[in-house]
Amino acid sequence: MLIATTSMSFTSQKHNTRVTMSVSLVIQILILSANYVEPAYGLGMFSAITSIFNGGYDSIRCKFATCCDDWGIIKNYTGLEHDLASKLHGQHLVQKTVVGHIRGHLQSHDPPKALVLSFHGPTGVGKNFVSKIIADNVYKDGLNSPFVHMISATREFPHEGMIPFYKDQLKSWIEGNMTKCEQSMFIFDEVDKLPARLLDVIKPYMDYYQHLNGINYRKAIFVFLSNTGGTDIAKVLLDQWKTGRSREALKLSEVEDTVMRAAVNTENKNGLWHSQLISSHLITAYVPFLPLEKEHVRKCIMDCLLSRYSLQINNIHDKIIDDIVKELTFFPPAEQIFSSTGCKRVSEKVDYVMMDNDEYSNSKYNTKRHSEF
Template sequence: MKISRVFVCMCLLISQIGYGSGSITLGLGAAGATGLAAAIYAGLERIKCVAYECCYPNTEWTRPNMTALSQNLKIKLYGQHLVKKVVHRALRGHLSTSEPKKALVMSFHGWTGGGKNYVARFVAESLYKLGMRSNYVHQFVSPLHFPHHHLTDIYKLHLQDWIRNNVTKCERSLFIFDEIDKMPVGMIDAIKPFIDYHESIDGVDFRKSIFLFLSNTGGANITRRMLELWKEGKNREDIELSDLEDLILKGAFNEKDSDLVNSGLHHSELIHHSLVDHYIPFLPLERHHIELCAEDELARRNLRPQKDVIKKVADEMVYFPAETKLFSKTGCKRVAQKVSFLIAHDEDYDRLFD
C-alpha cells in the first residue's frame, strides 16, 4: 500500500475515533484529531526518507560533509589555491549557524577550463547525497534557459516562482547560474529579494539557500594581473585574494572598457547593494596543471598514466602569451577529448591498460 493511501486510511480512522460515540469515543475532539493526523502524516513523511530523498534535517540526504568538500578541492582541483581557501571557509561558515543573516552568494570568475563547474559540483556533492542529481540542486545555463533578451520580464517572473517554490520545499536549496555573462542584463535582479537581509518573505525563509554564479567574465583582467605578478617574480601560490579581487569589486562591472560590461551582473542591483558575498577568481592554468588533468583523465578510464601520452596531451593544447606560452587558453576543458583522440590512435593500445 502506498504511503498516501495509508495516510488517508489513518485520517479516516482518526476522524471516526474522534467523533464516534460510546466506548470508541476517546475525547480527542476536532482539534485533537487534526493534530494527531498531522503528527502521523509527519511520521509517514519521515518514513519516506528511508527510500526517497527528503529535506528533513539530520538525514543522510541533506547532511553537509565539509570533509568531503575539502578533500575534493585538495585532490581534484589544480592551480586554484584561492578557490580552495575561500569556498570551503565560506560554505562552512554559512552552514555553522542555524539562522544565517542571508543566503550565501558566491560569484566565480575566470576563463573557461579553470574549474568553475567542477567546484560547483563539489559543493553540491558536499551538501546532498545525490550531488548534482538532487532535487534540491537547480542549475540554470543562461543560453539555454534565458536565450531571448526581449523576454527578460517573463524570465524574471518564472525564476522568482521557481526559487520560491523550491525553497518552500527545502530551505537548504542550491541554485547554480552558469554562463551568467550571457544572461540578459538586469535579469539577475529578480533574485535580489531572496538573497537580501530578510528573515522571511511571505512566510518563507530563504537565508539557508546558496547561490553560485559562474562566469567567464573577468578572465582577461585576471590573466593580465597574473602576468604582471609573474614578471615581478611573485610565486603563484603567494598570490592573495586582495591581489585580484579589486578587478571585480572596484567598478569593473560598470566600466565601459571592461570585459565585464555585457555580463549578467552589469549595473545589477546585487552589486550596488553588496549582496554578493564572495567574488572568487579562478586563475589561468599552466602546463603542469594540464598534465595533472591528463593524468586524472587516464586514471578515470582505468588507464596507466603513461608519461608520453600525458606529454602529448599537454603539447596539443594552445598556450599564451606567444612569447612565454605560460597559460593554457582553454584550461583543462579539452583534455578529455585530447586523451580520447590520442589513445584511439595509439599503435600499442594495450600498453595503456593495467
C-alpha cells in the same frame, strides 16, 4: 525555463505519487491487522493509525524520498575540503575561500543573509567542477538532489525582448523551490550571458530580510558562474610571473577587486553589469579562478587517464602526457605559460592520442586499453 519547470514538476509529481502509495500501503496493512484483534485493542490500533497519519507522515515519507533535513542535507565539510584539495588543480584561492564560506554559512543556525558566491575566470579552470563538488558534499544526492537547481543563461533566457516574462518566471521558480526547502542551492551558469538587469529581480532573496511571505531565504546558497574577468585575472597572474613571484603567493585581496570591477563594467553589458546585487553589496565573495599552467594541465591529463583507461600511475609514462600536452594551446604566444582552454579539452585530446590505433596497438605507451573502449 517554462518547459524545464514543467518537467521538474512532472517528475516531482511521479515521485510524490510513489511515496503516497507506499504510505497508503503501510496504513492499509495496519487497518487490516486491526480487524483481527479485540475491539478495545482495535480502537487503540485505529488511534495509532491516526497518530501515524497526522504526526508521522513526514517520517515515513522520508524513508522513501529525499527530505530537507539532516538526511538529505549531509554537510560533509571534511569531504568538501578533501575534494577541493585533491581534485581541483591550481586554484589555491578557490579552495580556501569556498570551504570557509560554505562551512561558515551552513554551521550558522541563523545566517544574516543568503550565501552568494560569484565564480569568475576563463573557460576550463574548474567553475562548474567546484559547483559539483559543493553539491556532492552538502546534499545527499549531489547535483541530482531536489534541492539543487542549475539554470543555464543561454538555454533558459535566449531572447532579450522577453525580460519581463523571464523576471516573472525566475521569481516564481525560486519562490517555488524555496517553499520546498529553505536550504536550497541555485547555480546560475553563464551569468555573463544573462540579459542585463535580469538578476535584479532576485535581489530581495539575497538581502537581509528576516522573512519574505513566510519564507526564510537567508539559508539559501546562490552560485554564479561567469567568464567575466578572465582576461583581467590572467593579466594579474602574468604580471606576477614576470616579477618572479610564485603563483601561490597571490592573495584573494589582490584579485577580488579586479574581478568585481570587471563584472560591473563588462563590455557586453550583460550579467552583473551595473547590477543591484553589486551596488547593494549582496555578493558574499568574488572568487577568482586562475588560468592553468602546464603543470596543472598535466595533472588533469593524469586524472583523465586514470579514470578512463585501466592505467596504473606507475605505468603512465611522461611520453603519453607530453604527446597530449602538445595537442593543446597555451598563451602568451612567446612564453606559452597558460592553457587557452584550461582543462576543458583534455578529455577529448586524451582520447585522440590514445585512440591512435597504429601507435597504440604497437604498445608505444606500454599500456592496456580500458574495456569500455
